[in-house]
Amino acid sequence: MATNSTSSTIAPGTAWLLRGRHLGPDAEQDVRRNLIALKSARVIDDFLDLDPVEAARSTDLFPRDESADPGPSARRVFEARWRVADDVTVRAQLTTYDPESRRAGRDGTSWVLAAEAERAWEEDWASPATMFWPDSDQVAWDHEEAPGVRLRTANHLPKDDGELRRLLRDCTQKSWAIHIVVHEAMTPDAPGRRPVTVFLPPSLRHRVVEHRATPDQALIADFAMKRELGVGLPRGGAVILPPAPRAPDHDAERFTVRDVFLDGTEPTELRSKILEFAALPRPLPADAERALTRLRQGWHLLTQEEELVHARAMVTTYATALHAMTESCNLYQEAAESALAALAEATGGEHQLRTPAPTAAKQDASPLKSLTKTFSAFRRPNR
Structure with missing residues (x-):
């Protein structure tokens, strides 16, 4: 200073x-x-x-x-x-x-x-x-x-x-x-x-x-x-x-x-x-x-209306990120299935691979649960 x-x-x-x-x-x-x-x-x-x-x-x-x-x-x-x-x-x-x-x-x-x-x-x-x-x-x-x-x-x-x-x-x-x-x-x-x-x-x-x-x-x-x-x-x-x-x-x-x-x-x-x-x-x-x-x-002193606007903006941000992750997972799955199909066709069905099912631990770590946990801290009386 x-x-x-x-x-x-x-x-x-x-x-x-x-x-x-x-x-x-x-x-x-x-x-x-x-x-x-x-x-x-x-x-x-x-x-x-x-x-x-x-x-x-x-x-x-x-x-x-x-x-x-x-x-x-x-x-x-x-x-x-x-x-x-x-x-x-x-x-x-x-x-x-x-x-x-x-x-x-x-x-x-x-x-x-x-x-x-x-x-x-x-x-x-x-x-x-x-x-x-x-x-x-x-x-x-x-x-x-x-x-x-x-x-x-x-x-x-x-x-x-x-x-x-x-x-x-x-x-x-x-x-x-x-x-x-x-x-x-x-x-x-x-x-x-x-x-x-x-x-x-x-x-x-x-x-x-x-x-x-x-x-x-x-x-x-x-x-x-x-x-x-x-x-x-x-x-x-x-x-x-x-x-x-x-x-x-x-x-x-x-x-x-x-x-x-x-x-x-x-x-x-x-x-x-x-x-x-x-x-x-x-x-x-x-x-x-x-x-x-x-x-x-670094402003903290928000009014109730400003907090609501901010929360809605964060919901939109998280929803966009979740949608992007879901799209990425879908594309990955489609690519994997196409690759397996091509492999099976090339080998006459001798090498059929199965994609592993998601485990319980991976399901618990879903983006939706993380999003829910994040916004549970925002819930207060009279909001």
Whole structure:
């Protein structure tokens, strides 16, 4: 989870993907409490709390391949289902992991969240992060891969040039979020210190990370960003950082704002630029593509109607396989009888062979009995 190689797949418009770190003592318990509360309040329809090994296990009724396995460092898999816009179902899966590194600032519990709706995602829909994590400052679930960077606050850039450039690389190469840098033309008062991300629609609020450069950091931040990313930072303005690898047709000027007034009012132009940038087609990071595949291939939280559809599909699959086996046996028997007849004719009846009758043991191992045994596990009360 430390690297962020890019796949060739373009992120689908139906998906919402994010990852981060929880620095509290019990990440899984925070998720459980939030899911229980939201189910009681009927914000979500239902949820599951799964052991990763059980979640990836393949059965006759639910065959799964290695794409459903979250990996050896996975600690817990949570699934939740809710509805938006009255009738659009959202399915989401959050997986917690042991951290890959215990270096300073990189401890805690890593997590990956993949959500997908039945149609293209809309900006005003609720953030999937708040379905699993409590949207409270009391729970530190919103830390980025880069040390000291959080989702729900304005993060000041480091003073040291080396640390600043390292931060820029981490934010563009390892993060799934959109990163913006805002320069404070002068030290803002309390309303101006509010992060500009609070003015974003709910669906984007936890996918955008804000960085602040203090008034005296204008030159050093501009120089570091031009050297590392090829984009500049206007004095008193803002810029949206391009992802790595940078697209050949990326227009830095298109996503640069010359003036941002940090007085607590909505930064209309910057907000518009962020929405435009978020709507662009972007290649999925390889880890994000795997998370989306696990959501699709390893989904467990089915409704009764979905279970019935799945069971019918499996019946059709097994029936087709059984028919193919029967046809194969019939063809084999016909070929054997033809061969025996030809042999008898050639030898004048001196070599008449009999095909052995099936034994009781072979009859018991028939495909029909195996099929019956498979689907007996599906029978439950009221189904």
